[in-house]
Amino acid sequence: MLMTADQYLDSIRTRGIAVWFRGEKLPNPVDHPVTFPPANCLAETYRMALAPDTRDLLTGRSPLTGEATNVANLLWTSREDLLKRMEWERLVGRRTARGALRSPGLDALNALAIVTRRVDRARGTEYRARFDAFLRAVHEHDWALSGAMTDPRGDRSRGPSQQIDPDLYLRVVARRRDGVVLRGAKAHQTSACHSHWHLVLPLGCREGEEDWAIAAAVPSNAPGLFHLYSRQPGDDRRTERADLDVGLPDFGGCESLLVFDDVFVPNERIFLNGETPWTRDLVHYFGSFHRHCYGGCKVGIADVLIGAAAAVAEMHGVLDRPIVQDKLTEMVHLTETMYACGVAASALGRMEEDVFIPDLALAQVTKLNVTRFPFEIARLAADLAGGTMTTLPAEGDLRHPELGKLVRKFMATRAGVDPEDRMRILRLLEFLTHGMGSTYFLHESLHGAGAPEAMRITLRKEIDLAPLVANAKALARCADA
Amino acid sequence: MLMTADQYLDSIRTRGIAVWFRGEKLPNPVDHPVTFPPANCLAETYRMALAPDTRDLLTGRSPLTGEATNVANLLWTSREDLLKRMEWERLVGRRTARGALRSPGLDALNALAIVTRRVDRARGTEYRARFDAFLRAVHEHDWALSGAMTDPRGDRSRGPSQQIDPDLYLRVVARRRDGVVLRGAKAHQTSACHSHWHLVLPLGCREGEEDWAIAAAVPSNAPGLFHLYSRQPGDDRRTERADLDVGLPDFGGCESLLVFDDVFVPNERIFLNGETPWTRDLVHYFGSFHRHCYGGCKVGIADVLIGAAAAVAEMHGVLDRPIVQDKLTEMVHLTETMYACGVAASALGRMEEDVFIPDLALAQVTKLNVTRFPFEIARLAADLAGGTMTTLPAEGDLRHPELGKLVRKFMATRAGVDPEDRMRILRLLEFLTHGMGSTYFLHESLHGAGAPEAMRITLRKEIDLAPLVANAKALARCADA
């Protein structure tokens, strides 16, 4: 049964999720002015799943329940599923200027479906059956899931078992007949505080690191679980209720450090437990799937920047100048190149077990471009915005009875353009190029789903150079060809 | 009936095609050492259409004859056709380090199929029936076709009718009951001198420029038709028969200026004749289709550069260095990005009339990337090749009884590496980065299917910014949103 957006927000509001922000515990993760826009962004995926014009794109039929289910919770079974994903990710990104916050959960589901089956086959475990049971419940309740992989990691040159504190990677600290107890943390948790469940996944573990090789589903209200909510530049403009200054009043993104202070997980929610060889598979699939999705969701945000930059150019009376058109074209070109990579990875996908996965080399390529192009798109948007974007007076000045007239006077451009509208668009551009939104449009684009180096190493492994070397030698008529 | 490669070469050899090179008329366009490698490259598409391992990829069934037909002559009817195109274009590019020289003909066929139908509908003409009859003959004879659009153009700031010489755009100089007489030239004719027929297409014409609005099929041995074969840097190494110095001894590309010295074309081979409004459609479709194909064929050549660069690094003992791997990875990344664009344009294609065409915005995006990335790929390949690529002794030195020993002595690297093999790979890299092959890997990548500006203008038109502007304004809560 699909929830409405309001039902979703209520369900999170009342779930008892523990969130701390700036040293204070929030009553709930929804109603604070800083946390509402991200919650509302996630709610948008519920809204769109029911709205007539987007329903088809945002839902599919669950093979487990036979009912309409949000695409964010479905295993992929065909090329069309992945092509569709690029489309809905982009649309959600465009509608919210933030994107589909349920993607990590979706990627975790699909990665687990593959890997649990393989572990079962090799080790005689029954992880996939447990996973299927959990997935059926997800579909029945229309839950929002987060995917939790990245540990704090401490010294990056050392593995889980070599840190000064073993908890720097999440681990099993006690094993009971009915389950395990987890201690540690997961970092960079996108919208986890607005999710019903977390899909916990391990980073790569070696033999001897069995305690860190744990995958499980954990309810977001489990005892011992809490969030340290991350700050973003400009976040307290939301607290001020200065909506104009905020730039994007209705939506936003959030991250948190999710702490596991001895959290119990029952056996039926455990999907990997000490089988270290498969941790690397999970990293590989989850990372690659998530890299793929950037070819949709970040593209939608880029669409917003293109629209905002064009809006400003029009307000300034320069939209038709060749050089302005040329910069807009470049923004479009870079944006469509990112999208093309995501689409191509979908089109050239293949079945692994019962999941249709994107082409893994192109998934890396997609994300690598996303680690670069948004910075140039933002630079071009800022170029078109002009210096006023960075020196705008505050909404407080605009609302002031005396000053307000002067603000309007000096923010005026062409006849017919409302100076406040111009300020609004410029604040939206500020938000995305160097405010709260740049946190995710630029910097999460860089580091989400792994640092650029992770993609490069994976890409290099995915492409076998030997046949290319042999082919080149044959063309040059080398003796050893 | 599919021809063998030898049958193809014979058919061109004996067709009576007039080709001039450096002021001399060639006996035929096949057997000169400079012209053979390009002929052989085209022959490779015949070879691969019959070879067991590539037959399926290089052929399809003709709906006109019901028989296996080379993909280079087939109208596209599905997404799969276009995805397959990317694959065979890349493979031919990789196998030959040159690419599928029949692409302009293929693009011309598909563009004509759409436009003839539209003109017929609007004007009551019967161009499509004529076209279908011609196409059936093409399939029956397995002919190689060239696509001939670009006129010499003279002053680029003026149109066909405003030039100092009206022949600077190909035009009808006489109209007879049974056909027309053409005068002028078509420039940059890729492999036209190795084709059986030319598909002549017009550039954009305005009202009053009816004489230039001509599309037709012209046999390559038509009286009055001849080629001025273009020089490329290093071409006379082929004349010297210095195969090692050549770098790519077996394959190559060629261009010519195709002169129409009053060539008669009978009515049944005319597919547009004065209907100026449709000339822009032909330019748009032909140009965009051809831009799309660069996402396959140039990618195959990039594969050769990657293989050759890796081969050199291995010979030099540095393949495992992180920085070398990083550069190879960057070459792969750029190459796959180009390919992804071509694949995505295929995947997001649509039917126009009875032809499945690529997404036209992404076709521009594909080619725009191809105007940039090969230069960086070549730069990275040259970086990995080292300075020796540019200061190699000649094959003559290597073959000299005394000097040869010294050449081998000083070209040696690691034990087990044949110094001559190293020289061969370096010459291949020279060929592709700044020799004959750079003509097409770099410079045709820049200008083929139109200059970069043409793509930018088309891309800008294909993307409607209005909804993006409205969306941005809504997100910023503008009053006029």
Add this chain to the structure above:
Amino acid sequence: MLMTADQYLDSIRTRGIAVWFRGEKLPNPVDHPVTFPPANCLAETYRMALAPDTRDLLTGRSPLTGEATNVANLLWTSREDLLKRMEWERLVGRRTARGALRSPGLDALNALAIVTRRVDRARGTEYRARFDAFLRAVHEHDWALSGAMTDPRGDRSRGPSQQIDPDLYLRVVARRRDGVVLRGAKAHQTSACHSHWHLVLPLGCREGEEDWAIAAAVPSNAPGLFHLYSRQPGDDRRTERADLDVGLPDFGGCESLLVFDDVFVPNERIFLNGETPWTRDLVHYFGSFHRHCYGGCKVGIADVLIGAAAAVAEMHGVLDRPIVQDKLTEMVHLTETMYACGVAASALGRMEEDVFIPDLALAQVTKLNVTRFPFEIARLAADLAGGTMTTLPAEGDLRHPELGKLVRKFMATRAGVDPEDRMRILRLLEFLTHGMGSTYFLHESLHGAGAPEAMRITLRKEIDLAPLVANAKALARCADA
């Protein structure tokens, strides 16, 4: 007489400068937590002018008073002056992570020195004598000056006299025997609210726009003058007194909209008054001088990013990795390239009137590189910082008695690294890459001293292509060479 930093701050505190921030009037422009760091940054230039280790670099002898004077107020008379400028601009930038806020005033002084002399010669005016008298007072009082050129400009496709409101460019609204009355505003006023005087300069005016062609010195406490202080992303972290969250607690930059609500200027402070042909000279010189200085001051900020990125890499245990070193090297390379441009423009300068000016082509080149490289430097810094930079818990969490332990636990890296230090460096990186500091490191780098297009147009004019064309034709042995 050089002021101490404290004397300077007192002098601004008590000067009666009117500043509004978020709709409220500040008691003074110094003591608010948001305004203090920028004031302190300007104070640093006073501090360094007296400190033994920087005194020689930051001062020179005034030919007007014969005494030591801050370099920020001196006319340039030699190549050494300009080379020295690059050095002190960089040092101040490095020391403050913000830069020398007095540069616009310095550039305005030097531009006025040249242009007043020229107008006097052509029109028999006495502007230069007035200017010299003012400059002597500046040296005597060690005043901080701002340079105020950019008007709000409204519709960018129209000039001063064609706007919907004539005040969109600052103008003379009344002429009295003893002076003029100014109305309008100057935008993007860097540190103007911490200056003693403003040097008002016009943008380019045509014949008939004499009322807008005004240059003058205006005291910052003139009746009718007030500032709308601009917001920057993250500015209210300063209000929270969350120094750690701020990232750069001691320094910062500020911009304001400086409103002239009918401000009287006496004749002896007027340096141009209606001589429209020279407005373009002022724009050209002031703009170019200011572009030149970016080759020093932004370089100093880049030095801070390099240092911070290296510090993080060390804390994370990855400083020695080849790929980390490679990225640091790229940051250094880009930084030094910017600096090199500034140095070269100094080295190839020339005398104009009695001022030694930088090479004007290279001044544009300097700034053009500064419109690009900081974005890539910031991207690389963010790459090295890792995702934690964007998901840090708040200082409030760290200071919380219970949570604090967990924050420290999970922010730990290598033994010996204080987790709080790590958070501090990451917040500094956030500040400069997408917080308050990115306002000036990225976006002012783009638009300060004019948009990129302004540099491109000027550069194109500075370089005469005719001799290059002639030279190329001669080398190719063209008939018309």
Add this chain to the structure above:
Amino acid sequence: MLMTADQYLDSIRTRGIAVWFRGEKLPNPVDHPVTFPPANCLAETYRMALAPDTRDLLTGRSPLTGEATNVANLLWTSREDLLKRMEWERLVGRRTARGALRSPGLDALNALAIVTRRVDRARGTEYRARFDAFLRAVHEHDWALSGAMTDPRGDRSRGPSQQIDPDLYLRVVARRRDGVVLRGAKAHQTSACHSHWHLVLPLGCREGEEDWAIAAAVPSNAPGLFHLYSRQPGDDRRTERADLDVGLPDFGGCESLLVFDDVFVPNERIFLNGETPWTRDLVHYFGSFHRHCYGGCKVGIADVLIGAAAAVAEMHGVLDRPIVQDKLTEMVHLTETMYACGVAASALGRMEEDVFIPDLALAQVTKLNVTRFPFEIARLAADLAGGTMTTLPAEGDLRHPELGKLVRKFMATRAGVDPEDRMRILRLLEFLTHGMGSTYFLHESLHGAGAPEAMRITLRKEIDLAPLVANAKALARCADA
């Protein structure tokens, strides 16, 4: 005594220099159509040293002879010497589209002056006195010198003593009372075959590799010495005497492999002999000095490309289009950035022993930019040139009595433009972008004076990050700052 250009050419013609090209021994290294243009390019430096308009720039006074001496043979003693160097290198580059082929010799002289003095001080040798005696003779005879450092190097992962053949690095194979015997080769020898003497320098040697640690002056006609002359793409167009097809008929560059087949060197010409610790100094200084000079000489070639591209745009009637102007501006911007780096390295130089050397960090920065920008400059030039550059008919076609008319007809553009002139300029562009000239404008720019990696490693060493780290920590108020 300065030689005239003719005297210089005669002196080389008659010197008995052994050169092999394509397996044949040349009678002399001057008069072959392939070798003459490079010889003439070197002769240009003699011509300019006597021509009234360039004499002052190309000469200086020798402190050893007191007479006017070519700048290519002078030790640097001041900042002005280095600034002047940038200027004359650029001018020679612009005049010849090739550059100052005597630069490696000049760099070797200055490196040896420093290092010989240091070895003498440490080891009590008398190398500097020998060097001074040699230098006086150079000034007296106005000899052209080459600098010979790069050995063939075999396996790049191994040093001189670890190769499969010890001769892969030039070495001493016999020691006699009066001198030493050298065996091996020096690769990539720019214009060495047109020099009177070679300055042989070692690559870096470790303890135990004394036999490879040899520096000396060797006359170009020494018994046992000979050249294998390198091929470049398009070189045999020179043999055809097709001057139009050549593109740059009068000038060119050349490289050779210089073989030492047991060459005796007397003691008085030996400047280092086994003192391995100083080999790295020689590499460091010679490499850095040579990297510095690229900021002048390649810039001059870029000037030719800018001129040629502008010439074509004018011929095509599109010079005034904004997008054309924008591309030319970008070419200028990149060119001037390279020059700025060279100038800045000069301006910030310092004395080392009695030689004024460029700033070594900026020397690396200069060359690093030169490894990148020429590729983009060439791409932009090709963009402006249009496709015709790559599909031009041959000069043979133009000279043919019948065809010639048609070539002129179809190569026509605007009234008043000679079609042959257009072809000439396009061939010059071909020459520099992917013909013979690209060998040095693109590929020597990449690898000359070491591969890009060499610059990156040196740059990283030249910049001490510790103070930057400390500064960043202080700004962030780190506890350990």
